Amino acid sequence: MYKLSTFSSMPPAIFLQPRMSHASLKVQEDGIGVCTRVTRNLNMEKLRNGYLFPEIAMRELEHMKKYPNAKVISLGIGDTTEPIPDIVTSSMANHARRLSTVEGYRGYGAEQGNKALRKAIAETLYGDLPIKDTEIFVSDGSQCDISRLQLLLGSNVTIAVQDPTFPAYIDSSVIIGQTGDFQDETGKYQNIKYMPCRPQNNFFPDLTTTATTDVIFICSPNNPTGHAASRKQLEQLVEFARANRSIIIFDSAYAAYVTDESPRSIFEIPGAREVAIEISSFSKFAGFTGVRLGWTVVPDELLFSNGFPVIKDYNRIVCTCFNGASSIAQAGGLACLSSDGLMAVQSVVDYYKENAKILGDTFTSLGLDVYGGINAPYAWVHFPGMKSWDVFTELLEKTHIITVPGCGFGPGGEEHIRVSAFGHRECILEASRRLKSLLS
Amino acid sequence: MLAFPQKIVGYVNVWQHLPQRRLETTKEYIDKKKVQKKDEESSQQRKTRLQEIKYKKEKLEDLIVTNSALRFSIPKSHMTKVSRNANMAKLQAGYLFPEIARRRSAHMLKYPDAQVISLGIGDTTEPIPEVITSGMAKKANALSTLEGYSGYGAEQGENRLRAAIASTYYGDLSIEESDIFVSDGAKSDISRLQVMFGSNVTMAVQDPSYPAYVDSSVILGQTGQFQKDVEKYGNIEYMKCNPENGFFPDLSTVSRTDIIFFCSPNNPTGNAATREQLTRLVQFAKDNGSILVYDSAYAMYISDDSPRSIFEIPGAKEVAIEVSSFSKYAGFTGVRLGWTVVPKELLYSDGFPVAKDFNRIVCTTFNGASNISQAGGLACLSPEGLEAMHKVVGFYQENTNIIMETFTSLGFSVYGGKNAPYVWVHFPGQSSWDVFSEILEKTHVVTTPGSGFGPAGDGFIRVSAFGHRGNVLEACKRFKQLYK
Numbered sequence: 001m002y003k004l005s006t007f008s009s010m011p012p013a014i015f016l017q018p019r020m021s022h023a024s025l026k027v028q029e030d031g032i033g034v035c036t037r038v039t040r041n042l043n044m045e046k047l048r049n050g051y052l053f054p055e056i057a058m059r060e061l062e063h064m065k066k067y068p069n070a071k072v073i074s075l076g077i078g079d080t081t082e083p084i085p086d087i088v089t090s091s092m093a094n095h096a097r098r099l100s101t102v103e104g105y106r107g108y109g110a111e112q113g114n115k116a117l118r119k120a121i122a123e124t125l126y127g128d129l130p131i132k133d134t135e136i137f138v139s140d141g142s143q144c145d146i147s148r149l150q151l152l153l154g155s156n157v158t159i160a161v162q163d164p165t166f167p168a169y170i171d172s173s174v175i176i177g178q179t180g181d182f183q184d185e186t187g188k189y190q191n192i193k194y195m196p197c198r199p200q201n202n203f204f205p206d207l208t209t210t211a212t213t214d215v216i217f218i219c220s221p222n223n224p225t226g227h228a229a230s231r232k233q234l235e236q237l238v239e240f241a242r243a244n245r246s247i248i249i250f251d252s253a254y255a256a257y258v259t260d261e262s263p264r265s266i267f268e269i270p271g272a273r274e275v276a277i278e279i280s281s282f283s284k285f286a287g288f289t290g291v292r293l294g295w296t297v298v299p300d301e302l303l304f305s306n307g308f309p310v311i312k313d314y315n316r317i318v319c320t321c322f323n324g325a326s327s328i329a330q331a332g333g334l335a336c337l338s339s340d341g342l343m344a345v346q347s348v349v350d351y352y353k354e355n356a357k358i359l360g361d362t363f364t365s366l367g368l369d370v371y372g373g374i375n376a377p378y379a380w381v382h383f384p385g386m387k388s389w390d391v392f393t394e395l396l397e398k399t400h401i402i403t404v405p406g407c408g409f410g411p412g413g414e415e416h417i418r419v420s421a422f423g424h425r426e427c428i429l430e431a432s433r434r435l436k437s438l439l440s
Numbered sequence: 441m442l443a444f445p446q447k448i449v450g451y452v453n454v455w456q457h458l459p460q461r462r463l464e465t466t467k468e469y470i471d472k473k474k475v476q477k478k479d480e481e482s483s484q485q486r487k488t489r490l491q492e493i494k495y496k497k498e499k500l501e502d503l504i505v506t507n508s509a510l511r512f513s514i515p516k517s518h519m520t521k522v523s524r525n526a527n528m529a530k531l532q533a534g535y536l537f538p539e540i541a542r543r544r545s546a547h548m549l550k551y552p553d554a555q556v557i558s559l560g561i562g563d564t565t566e567p568i569p570e571v572i573t574s575g576m577a578k579k580a581n582a583l584s585t586l587e588g589y590s591g592y593g594a595e596q597g598e599n600r601l602r603a604a605i606a607s608t609y610y611g612d613l614s615i616e617e618s619d620i621f622v623s624d625g626a627k628s629d630i631s632r633l634q635v636m637f638g639s640n641v642t643m644a645v646q647d648p649s650y651p652a653y654v655d656s657s658v659i660l661g662q663t664g665q666f667q668k669d670v671e672k673y674g675n676i677e678y679m680k681c682n683p684e685n686g687f688f689p690d691l692s693t694v695s696r697t698d699i700i701f702f703c704s705p706n707n708p709t710g711n712a713a714t715r716e717q718l719t720r721l722v723q724f725a726k727d728n729g730s731i732l733v734y735d736s737a738y739a740m741y742i743s744d745d746s747p748r749s750i751f752e753i754p755g756a757k758e759v760a761i762e763v764s765s766f767s768k769y770a771g772f773t774g775v776r777l778g779w780t781v782v783p784k785e786l787l788y789s790d791g792f793p794v795a796k797d798f799n800r801i802v803c804t805t806f807n808g809a810s811n812i813s814q815a816g817g818l819a820c821l822s823p824e825g826l827e828a829m830h831k832v833v834g835f836y837q838e839n840t841n842i843i844m845e846t847f848t849s850l851g852f853s854v855y856g857g858k859n860a861p862y863v864w865v866h867f868p869g870q871s872s873w874d875v876f877s878e879i880l881e882k883t884h885v886v887t888t889p890g891s892g893f894g895p896a897g898d899g900f901i902r903v904s905a906f907g908h909r910g911n912v913l914e915a916c917k918r919f920k921q922l923y924k
Contacts, residue, residue, distance in 0.1 A: 037729025
């Protein structure tokens with residue numbers, strides 16, 4: 001049965017509509033209208049259910065309707081909760097106000113982003129790594145950048161992802177036509193290489209057994225496992241990519257959460273400039289989940305097989321399919337990268353890291369195996385022998401806490417639950433209490 | 441061994457003129473590095489340094505040439521084995537407007553003292569009314585408070601804004617809040633629609649038209665190669681719009697395509713389609729089972745009773761998607777806010793609602809428009825905001841009148857302008873890039889050559905009416921001098 005979950009405000013008739021085959025021309029059962037003769041994109045048909053996070057949001061809504069008096073605590077969708085520091089928001093407010101003045105008004109910005117911001121990202125966040133401001137493309141966030149990169153790559157490339165992984169790499173790959181059908185038995189799409197990341201292999205793919213693909217998506221610190229790849233692991237990865245002449249797309253959205261010596265950028269690894277693209281975001285770094293700001297680094301040396309620079313094509317995509325991030329968000333980004341701004345946003349990051357520690361300790365004290373939490377705002381908890389949606393449902397039902405079932409991140413996530421550390425401290429502590437009383 | 445193409449003749453002669461240089465061997469390089477203060481290195485730094493050396497050594501080994509005639513090594517870059525997307529290779533040059541910007545910059549370098557006036561890229565110039573910016577400033581400040589902070593918003597947009605758009609622009613057209621998807625602008629929406637449609641659909645565009653429809657189609661793989669002789673991409677149906685057909689395509693000559701892009705008021709011709717024309721267009725789409733993607737970004741510039749929304753036409757909900765934007769209404773070109781309407785009634789051939797797929801696209805490839813921009817949008821749609829927007833639009837409309845009068849008085853055939861902030865000036869028999877260059881060279885005014893919008897745009901120049909009044913008047917003075 002076709003499960004529609006993302007369109008919560010649709011009328012019920014469409015909500016419960018069974019899946020139709022595209023072979024026959026049918027008018028909808030409730031007689032809503034006449035069909036066009038445009039064939040539905042087969043790639044959209046391949047997608048399974050709704051995108052993971054709106055699914056979670058829907059279940060949360062249903063639960064809240066069922067228990068209107070319950071205080072639901074959301075440790076599910078990784079949504080930041082703490083206010084953005086004043087130094088950042090006041091610069092955004094000032095920029096907005098200046099748009100009402102003749103001197104301060106700005107129209108279209110460069111699609112690649114404001115020059116000062118690109119420079120600030122290069123200098124402040126990449127420091128002595130040889131990243132040029134011209135290699136940085138400011139955007140409205142990683143989720144959009146991932147799709148723009150897929151548009152760039154086209155349908156004739158093969159990809160590898162970690163298993164478990166942030167769903168957008170897979171879903172965008174399906175949409176653009178790189179994959180085959182979803183196979184219910186394995187929980188995987190054909191033509192995608194899934195690289196298992198388990199405690200046994202230290203949450204990093206065993207590259208000796210990994211088949212080569214054109215593109216390899218790696219997220220570190222990882223969503224959902226919370227594992228930050230070590231320098232050695234990333235060196236092996238770059239070596240692997242160089243030997244196989246693949247492109248690494250390195251998602252460093254959680255780099256600010258690294259506590260130990262783990263690399264914060266793929267470009268800390270020598271040789272990465274010729275094989276890697278890095279995407280990152282202000283979302284979890286500065287609480288910009290709603291403000292929308294991120295960036296992608298495409299080094300000049302990254303070339304397609306015919307020698308054509310990838311950066312030229314990416315620039316064309318950005319100029320044709322996008323029109324720049326909001327100038328107000330970019331003003332905020334610049335404020336984040338001032339020395340005072342950095343200190344301020346880092347203190348919010350530290351707050352979430354403390355949350356992660358509390359949650360990690362809670363689960364550990366209950367005798368459960370917990371991973372992550374040290375270099376990322378996610379705790380990855382193992383419930384051996386149990387289905388993750390069942391654990392999710394039980395936790396929601398019995399403690400009114402939203403988490404994310406691990407299988408939503410891939411078959412390798414089964415038996416795990418992702419608990420996100422974004423929340424007000426009192427909610428985190430309350431959640432801890434409830435979990436202790438349920439699970440002890 | 442490096443292979444040299446046979447057709448290079450006498451390359452050795454060329455090399456002779458270059459400075460003789462011998463690359464140090466790996467051993468020499470390593471010895472040199474050892475002399476440096478390596479005792480200050482941490483073991484990690486040493487490791488990294490050795491690794492870098494390792495890679496450089498690999499590179500040098502690649503370059504070893506035994507041919508004694510060649511004294512230098514040509515650095516060979518690492519190439520991935522990833523094939524370039526063939527669709528990207530089909531694109532001709534850069535996107536139109538960055539090209540114009542490039543020419544403008546080059547001109548300003550050439551004439552550093554010239555007062556260059558830009559009536560090229562349709563970029564708004566007047567400040568945003570305070571009622572709107574204060575709404576955005578307020579939202580920004582609220583993000584610093586516990587009560588006011590918000591994280592991820594609904595990808596489809598904030599409910600209040602969706603409701604305001606529905607009631608303001610689609611009040612009596614029975615378009616609902618849930619049919620509206622708020623975005624970061626029409627350009628992004630066009631690409632998201634193309635991603636949704638996929639590569640196996642055919643499309644039709646007006647000729648001339650806003651370049652993003654064609655370029656996004658090429659990128660998605662819907663088209664064939666660019667044919668230089670006709671200046672068109674294979675597999676796209678170009679619907680000519682010129683003075684002879686009143687800038688509305690002769691539908692009897694248009695082949696069926698899955699998707700039809702239609703912009704009214706039109707960029708670049710400025711023409712607004714009549715109710716009768718749009719009724720025929722909707723019927724055409726219905727008869728062919730096509731989907732109409734209707735771009736109404738300039739609807740507020742209409743001064744007569746031409747339809748402002750495709751949904752004013754009965755039956756449109758079963759054939760049309762409408763794309764619109766705050767850019768040219770509220771000066772939001774940098775702030776980034778727009779919307780797309782996908783009616784529930786619009787269905788694919790198998791009965792599947794298009795809105796469901798668009799929703800999935802929006803949830804997966806997008807994460808919502810900036811919440812601060814959305815607060816601005818809401819302020820735009822307050823009674824005070826609407827009045828303020830109308831004033832700014834009126835200001836640009838007055839600019840348009842001035843430009844139109846200028847070219848008319850000079851004896852040119854002038855089109856558009858009445859219902860759009862663009863004036864479409866005819867230069868019969870001339871190449872539009874030549875006219876563009878001449879105008880730029882002789883008056884230091886940037887315009888846009890019509891052929892940038894499609895082959896039927898050649899012989900025309902688009903003059904945009906966005907500019908400070910003083911600049912517009914000055915530009916018109918210069919046009920009068922050039923063409924008197």
